[in-house]
Amino acid sequence: MTSAATGRPADEAAAAIHDPTHGSFPLTREGKVLFWIAVAFSVYQLASAAHIINLPSQVVRAFHVGFLVLLTFPLVAAMTGKPLPVRILAWALGILGMSVAFYQWWEYVPLIQRTGFPLTRDIVFGVIALATVFAAAWVIMGPALPIISGLFLAYCFFGQHLPRPLNHRGYWFDQVIDHMAYGTEGIYGIPIYVSATYIFLFILFGSFLERAGMIKLFTDVSLGLVGHARGGAAKVAVISSGLMGTISGSGVANVVTTGQFTIPLMKRFGYRPAFAGGVEATASMGGQIMPPVMGAVAFIMAETLGIEYYEVVKAAIIPAMLYFGSAFWMVHLEAGKRNLLGLPRNELPSALRAIREGWYLILPLAALVYLLFSGYTPLYAGTVGLALTALLVLGGTVALGASSIVLRYMFWIVLGIVAASFFRFGINVVLAAAAVLIVANLFVAGGRDTLAACRDALAEGAKTALPVGVACAVVGIIIGTMTLTGIANTFGQYIVSVGQTSLLLSLILTMIVCLILGMGIPTIPNYIITSTIAGPALLALGVPLLVSHMFVFYFGILADLTPPVALACFAAAPIAREAGLKIAMQAIKIAAAGFVIPFMAVYTPALMLQDGGALTEAIGFWPAVVYIVFKASLSIMLWGAAVIGYLRGHLAFWERIVATVAAFMLIMAMPITDEVGFAMAAAFLGWHWWRTRETPQAPASQAGG
Template sequence: MSDSQHGGSLPRSVLLAALLFSVFQIVTAAFSPLSSSVVRALHVGFLLLLVFQLYDVRGRRGSGGWSGYLLAAAGFGLAFYHWVFEGALIQRAGEMTTLDMGIGIATLLLVFEAARRVMGVALPVICLLFFGYATFGEYLPGELAHRGFGFDQIIGQLAFGTEGIYGTPTYVSSGYIFLFILFGAFLEQAGMIRLFNDFALGTVGHTRGGPAKVAVISSGLMGTINGSGVANVVTTGQFTIPLMKKFGYKADFAGAVEATSSMGGQIMPPVMGAVAFIMAETINVPYVEICKAALVPAVLYFFTVFWMVHLEAGRAGLLGLKKSDCPDPWRALKEQWYLLLPLAGLVYLLFAGFTPLFSGMMGLVLTVILIFGSALALRIRGTALRVLFWLGLGLVTAGFAKGGIVVPMALIALLAGVLLLVREGRPVLKTAYTALIDGAMHALPVGIACALVGVIIGSITLTGVATTFAGYVVQLGSHSLFLSLVLTMLTCLVLGMGIPTIPNYIITSAIAAPALLDLGVPLIVSHMFVFYFGIMADLTPPVALAAFAAAPIARESGLKIGIRAMQIAIAGFIVPYMAVYAPALMWQFNGEADWLAAAFAFGKALLAVSLWGVVTIGFWQRKLLLAERVLAFVAACLLVVAVPFTDELGLAGAAAFAGWHLYRHRRQPAMQGV
């Protein structure tokens, strides 16, 4: 249930601040009335204003108390220093006054404390270590030492520069990410979760292991929109996990399927948890290229999860729902088809070359128009008039969109809202109000993490520590690229523990990706490699945020769910390695595109993850013998390793395994429930 649907459980000051935050972001995105530096500062100010009102000293959500209100007012007030003295700060850039130092230190302390209250101590401790390195790193021995920096230089870098808390992460958070989170909130309020669940239930609910397959589809689809895998677990998981348990899946498997599917939304284009936009900004590559590189691995990831679910259902003898108990998927689409239009429009604009900011704004406006328009259309009598209404609204919307004019679009949405209020009353206005509140609330953990992670980026930029780390990895890679990849993977898993998707990628890409690039790994592949293993940290014990989020719903140990999730998400651990050795898997070619190489890489990866699946579950047509599992495991490993003749040996091993197992199955048919 959304925050604003609790019947006034949140203080009015919080609701007002959240509403103003959403309106501020929409206005600055549509009209750009303020400079980028001011927008970033006010964005962080709004985050502090909300966090300290919502969370107490122990990090419990409810009320921050009188001290929280004082800190909230201080954090919001300090943001205006960058607006009021914008010109003076630019003129004396690098020369800190006493007042600047006080404002900078206070802002940093507030950001650290806000992040601790929202996300716990993991990210603040990591950032504090980097801050300590920037301050005292000159006293370290050997190559770890840097030349030393004045405290005023460090504060200036972190609290006033464009590589600290107001750096690229905050820029993307204040521009793209907030709009896409708001976009997802409007779609949720419009009924997108219900549409996805009905469609998934209707298409696969009656098949073998149907309830778990429903979780894979609905959670994966919703995860691509809402931008947070953990948040997706606690929303769609309320429906999917009990459904899986009801039909015979073990609690740890049910929780693991939900966690794995929800995190998969972070690697599925077009949104990718908003990381796609940060990656495009970071490496200066068109957004479309990021989506192309991510598509095939994402398909392999979800195929593996779906395959694991299917095999587990066969092993445990689990059937699906009754066909009569499943909704009609085509009826669901017929009744709510208009909900897909904003998503389709967003994808079209992104791939047509429009900026993410413009595309997100247009998608949001289109969603508002459709919510208002659909409710208004229900009041129009007669099918013909209703069709004319939608046609006219669509033509007007398309006409303005083609011209690239955001303001008239917003005016159309406002006009539709006014007309609707006259005819429909309060319900639709309440839907929009709820979505605006929810969007601001959902943005809090992401936004505050983006601000705090700027401490890491600023410290790395100032001291050059990433170059030192890259040197060690490159030195190791001169002897073995595989060992360098393993070291990079472990680094990303450790750095990604307990950290949301976006700061996770920012940290790992700043530290680990340059080393892979120096070893000859293509630019996009190197960043995708660290991004994938940063994501896998949310499924990897001992932290495993997504697994522990599913634990109370599944009523099972988060550790057991995390171990099971690692098995189900095996593609997320294998495909990045395969892409390094076969970049065609991510559509990266040396010279002209070699579609045959891409097709072979995809087919090989598909076979490898399929073999990993049967090895993990221990079942295909029937229960596997130990020797069969060993043979399948060896064949899968050979398909992943990229040295001469391993592909041929892997294919031969896979064929031998398949022939042996099918022969056994035909000679002695599998028993139900084996």
């Protein structure tokens, strides 16, 4: 099996943990223990989010890391069928990791009082914390991220021996351990805080929605809307993955859930395996920029920048639409080039019927969007969304047990009033209603199965959160190194010096750094590292703060599509039965918009609904927004035609060259480049239309295959 973390053969368990379709925990006595530990992990996180458990932030983070380590080692050992001595060692490591959490809880006040003057036992527990976190990251994600974080940690110890300007003043062993293992700078920094609050909660939110049938709803709506159109199978993949992105921020999770259906469907209707895998990987990674959830990075970005979460969402709306529009356009052109027709209408579900039957599943998502844009914190909004989803899942079984339709409708009305009452009385009303429904499910037909499904969702949510949480913990070492030594300033000064000559070169340099760091590193640590290093430098060059962070965020996502690692592409490989590198090459082609949008946003921030830029000053904010969206759309259209080699008909080689040059002219924000780009685009489109005006168009409503 290929590891989703490294793109190379690795532990089957590591790949399975990334794969939410892998199923339940091992069906052994040990597996049952791990299952209930995972349930306890989720319950603890929910109790913390709802303030049922009130612990200091430091202790909440410590127990979050403790649960991650406690679950990771024995779960990986059990999944790979390791011999008994190895499994015993795994449990010992997990218990050691959890012991650090209990130590931080027990010694919370004394640790604060002796900050900067740690005792020997503090150092011992600090070393245990670092060692178990590094080992957990290696086991579950492969060697790339632990090695990089280890190099940063080594820099703390030995950086004073390096030549200028890379050296620092030097730090004692106990200084480094105290900085990294206690307080809020190392493994318990902002990334693990976000993991322990927002990320875990939204992973559970997505897990419950999936259990409630959201994937089927998204798939049926997508099939009903575009399944009959030309290349409908691939268009279904784009739309369903985009919709999945509204509840799941994990690109790999999207690949292995929606991809199980869409990739075979695309292959059945004539798409090449590599292209089918590339479509699913590209669309799934786009889920991380699709509001409202936008993956874990958006929460970290809002926390790091000290801005409201909806500001991040607002900046991502137009780029997300362009990204998925680009993917849709690419598959449309590929279908036209290869005459790939749609699915028969009589084999497709009705989109309206799917919405009529499953409209209630959208309510938690709608409530989430409303709360996020009304100024509520993501933590509160996520808690409400999760609670409403639980009400739907639990209430559905109780409603079906009603003796008449009238009682059933009365039940839903009462439940709706209870759900709406949280605006006046708070989340406790919803939690109380959920508790009542849990008891009611014990006494109605099918209720115990519903409770079992909820319990499974808690366990699977905890398992899905393991790679993300462990990554957040180990990447805290890198941030801790930055704050302790100030090494980020050295690289930042270099980017600024390059930018004084050419902003474009600085942007390209930053892009390359993001893509290189993405080789084996998930998007979250990639964003944290690059934003810490390059974000301040781009800001110093006049790039707006949010745009500079979105720039590195986008290329952190694209790093999961670019060779040689291409995390999302290798996750799609076994489903498509094609080499991961071939899928990655197709994904790069399909994800053209992802490479274009960040550069255009730097020169014209209106693309992300931000003030600034010469165009905004010249013509005003909203005219600038309309202009840049039109220009970006036209460049994406030209780029797609050039890459695929098809528009209304097949393109000659020189036509593809003209389309490419016109697209790049529109991307560049230099004097007269827009004028040249529009002129070339008009000439190309006019000529191509004239040349193909009598070409018969194939009908798009027949079945292919």
